Amino acid sequence: MPEIKDDEKVKKSLKNLLPIFAFVLSYKKMLAAALIALLFTAAVSLSLGQGVRLVIDSGFVEGSKAQLANAIGVIIVMIALLAIGTFTRFYLMSWLGERVSADIRKKVFNQLVSLHPSYFEENRSGELMSRLTTDTTLLQSIIGSSFSMALRSALMLVGGLIMLLVTNLKLSLIVIGSVPVVLLPMMFYGKKVRTLAKKSQDSIADISTYAGEIIQNIKVVQSYTHETQEKAAFGQEAENAFEVAKKRIKQRSVLIAAAILLSYCAISVMLWVGGSDVLDGVITAGELAAFVFYAIMVAMSFATIAEVYGELQRAAGSAERLIDLMAVESEIRVPLKLATMDSQAKEVIRFSAVSFRYPSRPDDPALINIDLGIEKGKVIALVGPSGAGKTTLFELLQRFYDPQDGEIRFNNAPLTKLNPTDLRKHMGVVPQHPILFSSDVWHNIRYGRPEATREEVIAAAKKAHAHEFVSMLPDGYDSFLGEQGVRLSGGQKQRIALARAILKDPEVLLLDEATSALDAESEHHVQAALNELMKGRTTLIIAHRLATVVHADQIVLMDKGAIIATGNHNQLIKESALYKRLSELQFKRTNEAIE
């Protein structure tokens, strides 16, 4: 029974390619032209056999040079037609492959950037990247070449078989009888080779993963002086890959030798029988030559289909993964009927009895029964030990997650009744570790408002106290930041992030203060930039510094997901033992500096 199961699986998996053809159908004219070219080249290839017959029968056998020249002329015309047809088919099919894979890539990327963040916690980014690159590339080669190869070979196979039967029935039966003798052992061996090829690919992938990790963490490797161990471990991986490859090339060599031996034996038998018939005058030499031509064509088509079939199966796997990914719906839904925000609302933000558990940790509440109202223009400092839920509060406010209980309102509109994109336009976030993209300063600051003019970018940079150091960079605002670019200090990165937020000019500012100590000058600049940004703006700060806390209108003390006290600094020092302890520990450094 297992074979049947396998068969079912294969049938089912090839079906997965169908949705991909829906993408191809967007280009009906191109597809039709490609198919016409395909039919045309198959027909010309098939009639070449008749050309061969003509050359031999009219040229050689009749001994006429003029006839030979004529026959060769016919062949040249056919070959020219074949070349034109092949050019058209190859160009159009490859064009379709590239076009459709670009469309799929775009669709998958568009889907990815709009998915809810928890999707990315459940799915590793490496895997998603490979869907975007490897899977789409495989589909591109399927549509662009394998599919057309399969179609062409199928046409040639059927056409070739018909021509064989028409040309000579007896010889055809010999050929058809010898096909299983030649192909069965090859298919059996071919399967083994394919399994080993997959193993070989996997071990190469292991090697590159290993090398990638080491290169990425080279400083850790070197500072722990682990070079020797890493070299040995990598060497071992490389040797393993070689061992697998050795087995594979041995099997492949046997396969090639067997293919040559068996197919030439079959051809010899055919030539022997056919040659005898020519000698007996039953068939002409041209017929025999045409026959051999068709026999080779049929064999090659069969081999191509067998090879391409494996590829189609692999592509079906890719298609399934891509279609699954495109079908994922964001858990953060845009409601059909949107609520309208009331810009006059006294409270910009209101949490009412909000409780939340992260989807990946359903038994562990991250926020418990949060009630909090934030009035327009006020500065609210969130403080509390690590893991208290401060960042989670920011995430819910931006509607990266929806709480399981309670309700959050923004300008009096429930968050679940707002389009997250509209909501987020009202907020500016400055994270603790600012994210810079590997692009220039312009792009990085303009991330806050892409349509901003150069003057506006520079004005924002000035307000963020970033202009001075940016102007000193080797290429000024054109300097590349981020992964491959100029290295910026923590304080400088913060100021770029602040400039970005200043440019966005949001209604509400969500600020996660940097915990790492900045030097006095950097601290001064960042603080000045912050003051600029917070001016007259509703601000929520995850506070780590005393200066921030004492200037806040209200301090919200959180612990283990709950709000345990609110008030100003002096009130909380008196009323909350936790706050007193925290301020002694957390703000000690700045405390000492202020005192």
Ligand SMILES: Nc1ncnc2c1ncn2[C@@H]1O[C@H](COP(=O)(O)OP(=O)(O)OP(=O)(O)O)[C@@H](O)[C@H]1O
């Ligand atoms: N994406 C996530 N998935 C599951 N649990 C999470 C996730 N993010 C945070 N948590 C958990 O939720 C709780 C609250 O975390 P949160 O990041 O809000 O704390 P925090 O007060 O901001 O802490 P810190 O000051 O250290 O940043 C913690 O127990 C944390 O482990």
